Amino acid sequence: MAGRLCDVAGLQAAHYSDSDTGVTVIVAPESATGAVDVRGGGPGTRETDLLAPHNTVEAVHAVCLSGGSAFGLAAADGVMAYLEERSLGFPVLGEDSEGPRVPIVPAAVIFDLLVGSAQARPRPLDGWIAAHRALSGTELLSGTVGAGTAAAAGRLKGGFGQSSTQVGQYVVAAGMVANPVGDVVDKHGRLYGDPDAPAVDCEVYATLRGPASKLNTTIGVVATDAPLTKAQATRLALAGHDGIARAVRPAHSPLDGDTLFALATGPRTGVDVEQLTQLSAAAADVVAAAIVDAVTSAESTHGMRAYRDILR
Numbered sequence: 001m002a003g004r005l006c007d008v009a010g011l012q013a014a015h016y017s018d019s020d021t022g023v024t025v026i027v028a029p030e031s032a033t034g035a036v037d038v039r040g041g042g043p044g045t046r047e048t049d050l051l052a053p054h055n056t057v058e059a060v061h062a063v064c065l066s067g068g069s070a071f072g073l074a075a076a077d078g079v080m081a082y083l084e085e086r087s088l089g090f091p092v093l094g095e096d097s098e099g100p101r102v103p104i105v106p107a108a109v110i111f112d113l114l115v116g117s118a119q120a121r122p123r124p125l126d127g128w129i130a131a132h133r134a135l136s137g138t139e140l141l142s143g144t145v146g147a148g149t150a151a152a153a154g155r156l157k158g159g160f161g162q163s164s165t166q167v168g169q170y171v172v173a174a175g176m177v178a179n180p181v182g183d184v185v186d187k188h189g190r191l192y193g194d195p196d197a198p199a200v201d202c203e204v205y206a207t208l209r210g211p212a213s214k215l216n217t218t219i220g221v222v223a224t225d226a227p228l229t230k231a232q233a234t235r236l237a238l239a240g241h242d243g244i245a246r247a248v249r250p251a252h253s254p255l256d257g258d259t260l261f262a263l264a265t266g267p268r269t270g271v272d273v274e275q276l277t278q279l280s281a282a283a284a285d286v287v288a289a290a291i292v293d294a295v296t297s298a299e300s301t302h303g304m305r306a307y308r309d310i311l312r
Helices: 069-085 124-135 202-207 230-247 273-297
Strands: 012-017 022-038 059-066 107-109 159-167 170-178 219-224 259-264
Touching (some): 012 124, 022 124, 022 170, 022 230, 059 069, 059 124, 069 107, 069 124, 159 273, 170 230, 219 230, 219 273, 230 259
Parallel strands (some): 059 107, 219 259
Antiparallel strands (some): 012 022, 022 059, 022 259, 170 219
């Protein structure tokens, strides 16, 4: 499965990459219905309570994915600052007022402090740069970039990946930072998320070791241009986690921070149950495919071997 996250109309995204960490920002300039589902036992997040279906604010303006563990949440401040400069955000005094606008920017981080320098943490400026690049039309790349710069996928080098698919008249896509404590390769050397992909050399793979810490995380965004309500977007995020479980074993461990945001750029009129079922199934598919893309696109860095470099 190929495709890109920004195949979903209404989304723009880009990275900021440092040598040992980075930021990935997904911007919805016209806003998007937002939701989230957190499955990991050790999440690092911001603004997730706001996204609960029973809470008031329905629209978000960007999602910030970052390295740096909890320190990396500071990158979202820079995203907010850039969007405010562009007059994008929640109109506090009403849509037609000249009052302040508050950009709604949920965020999640991965733990990458033991890959590269532990002092490398994304800053507000890094988030500002990534948001600027997104709205300037910079291409969103896969691999050892952005929030996936220092990611580790079990014993292999992790990274950022993306995928999309068509479901009737709608597009469903995902952008994932693959940094799981679990393995992405089975005992036969094949990717859990794509058994038909080339297998790695099992003897070489057996000699590899991941980071010493088990404080890992897979985070990302599943998106669609379908006209979902906030509750239906939550269902999309819930279903998307099935894709993590397909591609990573074990997933959702007590020390993972697995978090999946959902963005729907269509009007909030809702879809019927059959359509939501199809969109949910596709969400799991694109999440798994995006994790595979992250692993297969990653480069060997930070003392870790990449999938592409240990194929049979």
